[in-house]
Amino acid sequence: KQEVTQIPAALSVPEGENLVLNCSFTDSAIYNLQWFRQDPGKGLTSLLLIQSSQREQTSGRLNASLDKSSGRSTLYIAASQPGDSATYLCAVSSNTGKLIFGQGTTLQVKP
Amino acid sequence: DADVTQTPRNRITKTGKRIMLECSQTKGHDRMYWYRQDPGLGLQLIYYSFDVKDINKGEISDGYSVSRQAQAKFSLSLESAIPNQTALYFCATSDTGTNYGYTFGSGTRLTVV
Numbered sequence: 001k002q003e004v005t006q007i008p009a010a011l012s013v014p015e016g017e018n019l020v021l022n023c024s025f026t027d028s029a030i031y032n033l034q035w036f037r038q039d040p041g042k043g044l045t046s047l048l049l050i051q052s053s054q055r056e057q058t059s060g061r062l063n064a065s066l067d068k069s070s071g072r073s074t075l076y077i078a079a080s081q082p083g084d085s086a087t088y089l090c091a092v093s094s095n096t097g098k099l100i101f102g103q104g105t106t107l108q109v110k111p
Numbered sequence: 112d113a114d115v116t117q118t119p120r121n122r123i124t125k126t127g128k129r130i131m132l133e134c135s136q137t138k139g140h141d142r143m144y145w146y147r148q149d150p151g152l153g154l155q156l157i158y159y160s161f162d163v164k165d166i167n168k169g170e171i172s173d174g175y176s177v178s179r180q181a182q183a184k185f186s187l188s189l190e191s192a193i194p195n196q197t198a199l200y201f202c203a204t205s206d207t208g209t210n211y212g213y214t215f216g217s218g219t220r221l222t223v224v
Binding site: 004042099103 | 144152217
């Protein structure tokens with residue numbers, strides 16, 4: 001059974017700092033890995049999707065990497081801003097399209 | 112208009128009542144999902160549907176049922192609501208054409224008293 005773990009559960013950093021969020025999964029037979037952002041009481045916004053054949057994806061200040069063999073992904077946020085404060089969720093998909101989520105990392109960026 | 116619309120946004124209901132949460136999408140995606148989110152537990156899959164004639168149970172389907180009325184509509188029912196079904200419920204869609212990139216609705220906050 002696929003299990004997804006995110007560390008740390010919470011993170012607080014000063015504005016401007018670069019940071020890394022971690023995601024690990026137990027079964028390397030994934031179809032893709034997705035990172036989402038969730039603001040309090042809101043829905044999920046897709047940030048990045050990495051296919052199993054890819055090693056990384058970039059969007060603006062965000063860079064996500066995937067090491068399928070070791071069951072790990074990282075989300076790198078450059079030059080963090082207070083507006084980046086949110087919960088970040090990692091999820092892996094099997095070839096059936098079902099997503100299995102981690103529990104999330106809640107990020108606070110202090111001005 | 113949102114690509115994935117959930118109604119209602121908020122609902123308070125009494126124990127034992129039947130309640131339906133509705134989801135509609137304009138993405139044209141073939142796959143639809145219902146997830147539940149509890150604080151600190153991430154999202155758990157309740158039911159999913161790959162097309163109108165296909166319904167599958169997820170991790171936590173007990174106490175729930177679903178109906179896929181059309182490609183664009185997927186509703187979730189709680190036959191007899193209980194307090195531990197108090198949670199945030201999300202509908203989502205995906206499509207083989209987008210490599211299963213997901214689009215989520217804004218969620219329904221359900222409170223069972």
